[in-house]
Amino acid sequence: MKPTHDHLEEMLDKLAASTRSPRGSYSAAESWKLLEKRVVSPRTKRLKLFRLAGGIAASVLLCLASWFIYDCRKLATMQTVSTGATLSVVTLPDQTKVTLNRYSSLTYPDRFKGDRRVVQLLGEAYFEVEKDARHPFIVKAEPVEIEVLGTHFNVEAYPADSEVRTTLLEGSVAVSAPAVSSRITLSPGESAIYDRADKTLREEKTERNDTAAGWRDGHFHFDYLPLREIVRELSNAFQMEIRITDKDIKDFRIRAHFTQGESLDQILDLLQSAGNFSYKKVNDTIVIHSKLD
Numbered sequence: 001m002k003p004t005h006d007h008l009e010e011m012l013d014k015l016a017a018s019t020r021s022p023r024g025s026y027s028a029a030e031s032w033k034l035l036e037k038r039v040v041s042p043r044t045k046r047l048k049l050f051r052l053a054g055g056i057a058a059s060v061l062l063c064l065a066s067w068f069i070y071d072c073r074k075l076a077t078m079q080t081v082s083t084g085a086t087l088s089v090v091t092l093p094d095q096t097k098v099t100l101n102r103y104s105s106l107t108y109p110d111r112f113k114g115d116r117r118v119v120q121l122l123g124e125a126y127f128e129v130e131k132d133a134r135h136p137f138i139v140k141a142e143p144v145e146i147e148v149l150g151t152h153f154n155v156e157a158y159p160a161d162s163e164v165r166t167t168l169l170e171g172s173v174a175v176s177a178p179a180v181s182s183r184i185t186l187s188p189g190e191s192a193i194y195d196r197a198d199k200t201l202r203e204e205k206t207e208r209n210d211t212a213a214g215w216r217d218g219h220f221h222f223d224y225l226p227l228r229e230i231v232r233e234l235s236n237a238f239q240m241e242i243r244i245t246d247k248d249i250k251d252f253r254i255r256a257h258f259t260q261g262e263s264l265d266q267i268l269d270l271l272q273s274a275g276n277f278s279y280k281k282v283n284d285t286i287v288i289h290s291k292l293d
Helices: 005-019 028-038 042-073 227-238 264-275
Strands: 078-082 088-091 097-100 105-109 117-128 137-141 144-148 152-157 163-170 173-177 182-186 190-195 200-205 220-226 241-244 253-258 277-282 285-290
Touching: 097 105, 137 152, 144 152, 144 163, 163 173, 173 190, 173 200, 182 190, 182 200, 220 227, 227 241, 227 253, 227 264, 253 264, 264 277
Parallel strands: 117 137, 241 285
Antiparallel strands: 078 105, 088 097, 097 117, 105 117, 117 152, 137 144, 144 173, 152 163, 163 190, 173 182, 190 200, 220 253, 277 285
């Protein structure tokens, strides 16, 4: 309760008399103002501290919000890894592991943003995708897209190939061809094959899907494959145009296994005895023909 004016005057007179202090200009009103300035209650102190803390917290939150907005709007930097005559292993920002086959390239961001993890493939690669149910992993291998949450699969998408092949080794993937509104969900041991000429997407069972990515070890596994498929793989691996002139031998199936380090000539020399064909080099092209020719 605020003291009355008369009461303060009386107190000041007694104080001045007892201490012999000059009464002078020290009136009750002026003294009360001075007292109010110098005396601060604990409640007032707490209030000031709360206001100061609130101001600091608001500043921190504003800085965090500004950084978050900047970080979200900042464009991710795209980078591309390309291989030559050797294989390359790439670890993506989400710890997904990608093994690139010869003469292939992979484009991906320096960090994944948004609700999808998207990469672009040109050539062939084996993917070991880090699981993240909230952020599906998307491989764009024109003209198909492969969507996966976490799995192991192989994609062959060389531009010169007539087909784009996705082979699943573990987990589950969905392969779609947006241009023709077609979609296939694969189980392990199945392949989705897109025909570039017919623009069709079909499913195919594979007896041994462990050979689909044998190239990762530098090996060639031909498990009763048609000669045309073997030629396609060798052409991509050695960056050499190989043509089959005789249609009758294109579907001739051969089983063979070649280890790392063997040259194209060595492989063809061994295959021709099993495949009943001959080959010759014409400029920069290898021509395969029937032995009857």
